[in-house]
Amino acid sequence: MMFRLDGQVAVVTGGSKGIGFGMAQSLGRVGATVIIASRGKDSLIQAAEQLESEGINVAYYSVDVTKKHGVQLWIEEVIRDFGRIDILINNAGKNIRKTLLDIEEEDWDTVMDTNLKGIFFVGQAVARQMIQQEYGRMINISSIFGGIGGSHQTSYAASKGGINQLTKVWAEEMATKGVTVNAIAPGYIQTPMTEGWLSNEDRYNNIVNQTMMKRVGTLADMEGPVVFLSSEASRYITGQTIYVDGGWTAK
Template sequence: MATNLFDLTGKTALITGSSRGLGRAFAEGLASAGASVILNGMNRERLDAAEQEMTQSGYHVEIAAFDVTDESEVKSAFAKFDKAGINIDILINNAGVQFRKPMVELETSDWHRVIDTNLTSAFVVGREAAKRMIERGYGKIINIGSLTSELARATVAPYTVAKGGIKMLTKAMAAEWGEHGIQANAIGPGYMLTDMNEALTSNPDFDAWVKSRTPARRWGKPEELAGTAIYLSSAASDYVNGQIIYADGGMISVL
């Protein structure tokens, strides 16, 4: 078997929400495999810091600061890529937010904010990327799901619905774009040590529940998702399409 199946040299990857957390881990992973990486977010200070740190590590990094929930900003960003001659070969739709509240107390505005950030943005950014990928006959799209793409938990209804939607959006992308040389797949992380989960990791009862419920008996580390992202971005996955891979320490497999 060829040893360069996972080599991303010459490929350009756009990762939304990538100044920190899982997005930063995806950026580091793909850059380590040879890809040029475009970091995205709205906090310019965090983006600049991430760019500087990754550049110092010898990676080729650029910044595209735009709001993934604003369709006009997304279209403008891709127009700028076109003008600069930048082809997005790999897209990771990672941007997301969490909001915890019982459904009977949930404001419709909060529902829309979570759905727009976690699901609609993946459609909009994915659509703009796919338009260009179809013209070139090549592309890799990776959407970020969750354990809640399969299972529900109380107080996170909009997040659960959005991540369930990510699973089916991924299949829809595969169905429509597979004939054009595009593979669309998803990663479903388990409970990860991220800033977004800080309230959970610092809760002794919840921390104990996660560790007891997960066969690995621990939380996941963001960098442990990099290998799956590299695989789904590379030639190694050229006949894999419409799938979601759960990187969760085994949690979703057990009762």
């Protein structure tokens, strides 16, 4: 029962596709009411319909996490509609893969605005509510590239390293207020969104060869960590970044 989330409200940004959708699905399966958010309304409707078909209580909101005022209004609306926010999966993000010499200022700003500024805006707005209710589980989604180097990852790696540090700072600030803050750092995860990129045989083999378990991850591999960190089972864990990478970063 420590892993059940019945009666709890979970917000998942970037929750209509890929890893975000998979985590929303995982939380809903153990009883949480799931609120998914992203910019694209059509993808939100499709995701919500799929979750509802599994018996998951779901709502969706279209929001741009890079706009502070819009984020604040959205969180206020969620609180009016549901009364509280118990879990935040701070997941919205993007990547533009270019070398140091090729990346443009616009590329840098696009990635940092979504991956770091957006994480900050959503985290700040939700933290106010969690502190007020004296309970919360905040989970920021990082990446293996927050802790290791990798070519073509200048802005992405910088943003994910920033998320790891935000996680530690926020954990310190809210540790005595009933709120835990942790990060999940996935390696390469197979999703409908990454299938095309991973279909390159040389790229796929390179990833597998650097992974201890000799395979890429799946959405099912994310399920245990996100449910654990969202539940009472993790109540004495805060400020940590958990790598879900098949052993990549341990080599």
